[in-house]
Amino acid sequence: MRLNYPTNIKIIRVPCTGKVDILHILRAFEKGADGVYAVGCMEGECHYNSGNLRARKRIEQAKKILDTIGVGGERVQMRNLSSAEGPRFAQYASEMDELIRKLGPNPIKLASKKKAA
Amino acid sequence: MIVADKKPIEEIIKEIESYNRVLILGCNECVTVCEAGGKKEVGILASALRMYFLNQGKDVKIDEVTLERQCDHEYLEEIRDRVDKYDAVLSLACGVGVQFMAEKYQTLPVYPGVNTCFLGVTEKRGLWTERCQACGKCILAKTAGICPVSRCAKRILNGPCGGSTNGKCEISKEVDCAWQLIIDRLKALGKMDDYENIIPLKDWSTDRAGGPRKVAREDVQL
Incomplete structure (x- = not known):
């Protein structure tokens, strides 16, 4: 298919989105990520039954925490697709890139740079 | 186990915002099981607080330690x-742990990071319900193993x-009538005759009504 998607997206592979913990998401922001999104299988089609549903709940919790601390919950998103949907994968990546560009850089990254300076 | 619930991050921020070096102290026992104050919750809270203070332009050092227990x-x-x-400790243990920590380290401010709720069970993941009020004189033998207290x-x-x-109880359609549960179980056990035995007035002096309590066991004391 030779599809393109934004090069600023770093893929972290996990066996199932159910492996993704709130702490992984928060640490990503602490380390300067501008946004994090989890791409899981279609709901109801998880190989481990409920991994993607757990991921969605954790994403929701991370959103709440990020909203509370002023980083912005919108920077975390959950998306679902089937593994045969390459074009949708590329589409989600572009959408996420667009969303994050609209929101601007992670304020934590800016604050740590300021602190270091 | 002792069941606790998370405190809102906003409330915790208000408690500790005047300090520059804070230790978040988790507990590996009950609060880990009820997902309120174990190693993972310590990590999440520490990460969130570090980001909050950094974003506010404050230089606050936040460290994490989780002890096996905070009640020993x-x-x-x-x-x-x-x-x-550290200037202060934020303890994610139950109220017991917070107090014991405060007792042992007289000059160190200790703040609670969870709301301690009750003695209960994990009915299913994410649902904990009360089973015991630690009244000090157990009557479960007379009530088919279901506690009316x-x-x-x-x-x-x-x-x-x-x-x-x-x-169901009149206070809520979601609350089971404890006595209905007791009768149902007495029937299942074939012990309905026990229901005829009137339970006499309970000695509440061993409950909180008698003031703070203690168990002193000379047989195990050194």
Whole structure:
């Protein structure tokens, strides 16, 4: 298919989105990520039954925490697709890139740079 | 186990925002099981607080330690050599742990990071319900293993009362009538004759009504 998607997206592979913990998401922001999104299988089609549903709940919790601390919950998103949907994968990546560009850089990254300076 | 619930981050921020070096202290026992104050919750809270203070332009050092328990001297002693490095401790243990921590380290401010709720069970993941009020004189032998002190809104010892309808309590349709549960279980056990035995007035002096309590066991004391 030779599809393109934004090069600023770093893929972290996990066996199932159910492996993704709130702490992984928060640490990503602490380390300067501008946004994090989890791409899981279609709901109801998880190989481990409920991994993607757990991921969605954790994403929701991370959103709440990020909203509370002023980083912005919108920077975390959950998306679902089937593994045969390459074009949708590329589409989600572009959408996420667009969303994050609209929101601007992670304020934590800016604050740590300021602190270091 | 002792069941606790998370405190809102906003409330925790208000408690500790005047300090520059804070230790978040988790507990590996009950609060880990009820997902309120274990190693993972310590990590999440520490990460969130670090980001919050950094974003506010404040230089606050937030460290994480999770002890095996906070209700025993030996585990709290493990941090004696490092508590000097902190201005305050945010304990994610139950109220017992918070207080014992405060007792042992007189000059160190200790703040609670969770709301301690009750003695209960994990009915399913994410749902904890009360089972015991630690009244100090267990009557479960007489009530088919179901406690009317903790599970009946009125703590009635010879029930049910007139508020019991279709097995539910009058305070809420979601609350089981403890005495209905007791009768159902007595029937299942074939012990309905026991229901005829009136439970006498309970000695509440061992409950909180008698003031703070203690258990002193000379047989195990050194």
